[in-house]
Amino acid sequence: MAGVEQAILILNCGSSSVKAAVFDDALREVSRMEVTEIGGGARMDGRPVAAPDHRAAIEALLGRLPARPVCAAHRVVHGGAGLVAPCVIDAQTRAAIADAAALAPLHNPAALAGIDAVAAAAPGLPQVACFDTAFHATNPPEAVDYALPARWRAAGLRRYGFHGISYAGLVETLDPLPARLLACHLGNGASLCAIAGGRSVATTMGYSPLSGLVMGSRTGDIDGNAVLALAAAEGIAGASRILNRESGLRALGGGSDMRALHASPEGRAAIDRFVYWAVRHAGSMIAAMGGLDAIAFTGGIGENDAAVRGRIVAGLAFAGAVPVHVVPAREEAWIARAARACLCPKGAAEAGAAFAPARDGP
Missing domain, CATH: 3.30.420.40 (ATPase, nucleotide binding domain)
Structure with missing residues (x-):
């Protein structure tokens, strides 16, 4: 040194x-x-x-x-x-x-x-x-507001989004930067971001990093009443543990190591769900941008799992053939x-x- x-x-x-x-x-x-x-x-x-x-x-x-x-x-x-x-x-x-x-x-x-x-x-x-939340400060009000009473919105219950430092680095790395970029940060924590003109206009995570895609140990999107049912049965702390640490790929496939998941029937079924929700949420990101000019993958899964990347890209073929970038975080x-x-x-x-x-x- x-x-x-x-x-x-x-x-x-x-x-x-x-x-x-x-x-x-x-x-x-x-x-x-x-x-x-x-x-x-x-x-x-x-x-x-x-x-x-x-x-x-x-x-x-x-x-x-x-x-x-x-x-x-x-x-x-x-x-x-x-x-x-x-x-x-x-x-x-x-x-x-x-x-x-x-x-x-x-x-x-x-x-x-x-x-x-x-x-x-x-x-x-x-x-x-x-x-990590700062990059998503450019999301419009309709993208961040929950349809809650005003007093709860004023109390801070809204969508914030995360992985912003990763997305900001990705924006600076791609040259030229596509006008409408679907950015995919896929790892143990996973999210998507719609980046239009270099700015975040929508993202899959919300009030916390729990929402959006199926993740390593997080559920991703889940109905609020299902959360209430868990809390009634397990208590708030127990429900939080289940939702954040015992769910996702760990619950569906027995673990969150993608290499091991590829090797077992249960693991492959878990990956099916991971891919399905990535593609489904990607559709909403593309809609938020009004189209798609490129896709970029980053994060541990995004950078290293070519099979998962390929399946997600194939699932988005309806949006047209676009360049696909792999960007080290x-x-x-x-x-x-x-x-x-x-x-x-x-x-x-x-x-x-x-x-x-x-x-x-x-």
């Missing part, structure tokens, strides 16, 4: 883990690290480390950096209705992220723990937040560039020129 003069530290904090990537002053990734099992038996890159909490984990990561960090940039799942662009974290921003924690109780508290840990371990180090790289632009707006153009992500063709 010789020659690294400054480092941009990218952090993705979970409840018991911190994933980190380091980019140099030319926005090239130079290292990747991870602390897991924070609070009990913690390990950093597979080796034992003393990390009873996020602060200790962050301190351990800072001690392994190849250069002095100029900032720490965080992936934050939910920005609520107000945080719709990457921003420098100050007291007001932190409070807004905390307010949005009720909308993403499994994600935002972990991001806040990481933000606070950096502030404690490296006082004065600038921090930037990038939000580079969310950390997009966050690094966004962080630099936040801290040095005049250098944003230079940062953009320095960052040239790889692109796969049709």
Whole structure:
């Protein structure tokens, strides 16, 4: 890692883990690290480390950096209705992220723990937040509003959409960018996005990452009264566990590893349903754009499972023959560039020129 003069530290904090990537002053990734099992038996890159909490984990990561960090940039799942662009974290921003924690109780508290840990371990180090919901702030009101009483819409019950950092990176990668792009982020979490003129106009996830496609362990779309039936039988916590962690491909096929699913009759039946709902929801995305000029796949399944990609493309043949792109997800790289632009707006153009992500063709 010789020659690294400054480092941009990218952090993705979970409840018991911190994933980190380091980019140099030319926005090239130079290292990747991870602390897991924070609070009990913690390990950093597979080796034992003393990390009873996020602060200790962050301190351990800072001690392994190849250069002095100029900032720490965080992936934050939910920005609520107000945080719709990457921003420098100050007291007001932190409070807004905390307010949005009720909308993403499994994600935002972990991001806040990481933000606070950096502030404690490296006082004065600038921090930037990038939000997975922000890319979808351009959705029109008719796409985001639930048909609920006004007081509940005012309380924040609406569609937000997720995977926005992935979609934003995809938009910057495709050159030229198709006018009407169906973007498919397919992984353990899966969603589709209708991107018209570079902007999100519709997406399959909603108030939470639960809705839309069949996913690794999430149901995807399910009738509200079915949710009420689960809650009546299992309690709210039990229903949440079933819907988010025990459903999807795991429930239909016995697991969420696509390679294993391809190898068994039950798994293949689960994949049938995954493909069916991807195609069905894709039809609504195409309708939201008024047509289709290209399809792009990203995410673990989207990038690596050619059979699933082929079946989805075949199911969309009614929309016409269009180019199909496979784009490696580079969310950390997009966050690094966004962080630099936040801290040095005049250098944003230079940062953009320095960052040239790889692109796969049709």
